[in-house]
Amino acid sequence: LGPTVTIGEILVEIMAETPGVGFLEPQPLTGPYPSGAPAIFIDQVARLGGAAGIVGCVGHDDFGRLNIERLQRDGADVSAISIHPELPTGSAFVRYRPDGARDFVFNLTRSAAGQISLDDAAKALLDRAGHLHVMGSALSIPGAWDLIRYGLDRIAECGGSVSLDPNARKELLSSHEAAGQFAAIVAEADLLLPSGDELFAAAGCEGEEAALAALFDQGVSEIALKRGDKGATVFRHSGERTDGAAFQVEEIDPTGAGDCFGAAYLTCRRMGFPPDRALLYANAAGARNVTRKGPMEGAGSFDELDAFIANTSRA
Numbered sequence: 001l002g003p004t005v006t007i008g009e010i011l012v013e014i015m016a017e018t019p020g021v022g023f024l025e026p027q028p029l030t031g032p033y034p035s036g037a038p039a040i041f042i043d044q045v046a047r048l049g050g051a052a053g054i055v056g057c058v059g060h061d062d063f064g065r066l067n068i069e070r071l072q073r074d075g076a077d078v079s080a081i082s083i084h085p086e087l088p089t090g091s092a093f094v095r096y097r098p099d100g101a102r103d104f105v106f107n108l109t110r111s112a113a114g115q116i117s118l119d120d121a122a123k124a125l126l127d128r129a130g131h132l133h134v135m136g137s138a139l140s141i142p143g144a145w146d147l148i149r150y151g152l153d154r155i156a157e158c159g160g161s162v163s164l165d166p167n168a169r170k171e172l173l174s175s176h177e178a179a180g181q182f183a184a185i186v187a188e189a190d191l192l193l194p195s196g197d198e199l200f201a202a203a204g205c206e207g208e209e210a211a212l213a214a215l216f217d218q219g220v221s222e223i224a225l226k227r228g229d230k231g232a233t234v235f236r237h238s239g240e241r242t243d244g245a246a247f248q249v250e251e252i253d254p255t256g257a258g259d260c261f262g263a264a265y266l267t268c269r270r271m272g273f274p275p276d277r278a279l280l281y282a283n284a285a286g287a288r289n290v291t292r293k294g295p296m297e298g299a300g301s302f303d304e305l306d307a308f309i310a311n312t313s314r315a
């Protein structure tokens with residue numbers, strides 16, 4: 001089957017070094033790091049040896065080159081990353097509050113990241129995809145829906161599969177149009193990778209049991225529910241439930257954990273691993289990633305994840 005393909009924002013992240021210090025005064029910053037939820041996701045798929053490609057757009061600048069070189073080095077297909085001649089690569093400045101919460105200053109929709117479109121290179125990649133992974137966050141980009149719709153149609157034609165990380169911004173889903181697009185993706189998804197309340201947003205109702213039932217009724221076959229430092233649980237349409245305990249790590253930088261988790265779970269399932277083994281690698285990928293500064297710096301290969309699993313205790 002063809003590669004796992006995703007669509008959306010490619011950014012650099014620059015972070016405040018000292019937790020609790022806002023951006024209102026000069027302070028030490030670190031970065032740039034390659035970033036953007038779809039980019040982190042696809043990098044982790046590629047690091048595991050899965051065929052992987054991304055549709056995105058960067059500027060004609062060092063930040064764009066940094067991303068393309070990293071994704072290429074890690075084995076992702078970068079043929080559908082276009083280079084915008086004028087706009088700069090998108091960016092995210094992040095700072096951590098003392099309680100671990102994050103605040104972002106994004107330059108997304110008015111940067112190259114916001115300029116993705118259904119061009120020839122994007123069509124060529126989507127035409128050969130065997131799996132489409134949709135990031136809810138990408139729906140913030142005006143051109144994303146055309147690409148997602150095209151990708152969903154190609155996947156339906158070739159008998160491939162679809163996953164969704166429903167990490168769309170809450171404010172976005174209050175728009176009638178975006179909510180309709182989001183619901184259409186849920187209806188075509190085989191695997192969902194929600195975190196916390198995103199389960200309810202995807203289901204359109206509250207309560208874990210009711211939400212799971214509503215999603216299985218729509219044809220979803222597996223739901224991997226991420227619970228941060230509490231690990232994760234996989235629910236299957238067949239009624240099976242698999243709990244995966246979290247690995248005990250010191251959290252240095254939480255950004256990207258969910259993307260690495262999702263990439264590892266999906267890649268393992270596409271490689272034919274059973275859910276419990278896929279969940280073990282997914283929990284390991286998420287936990288390993290939070291131990292490194294930079295959103296995709298902790299994305300690991302199978303050898304690195306095996307070493308991490310062997311040397312890390314679980315809650």
Ligand code: ATP
Pocket residue numbers: 195225226227228229230231232246247248249251254255256257258259261282283284285286287290
């Ligand atoms: P993000 O938006 O930051 O990428 P998310 O909210 O989508 O993340 P989380 O639930 O925070 O997803 O993390 C995904 C997975 O990563 C968890 O289910 C868990 O396996 C692992 N993980 C995340 N944080 C930790 C932690 N502090 N300790 C151990 N494992 C963690």
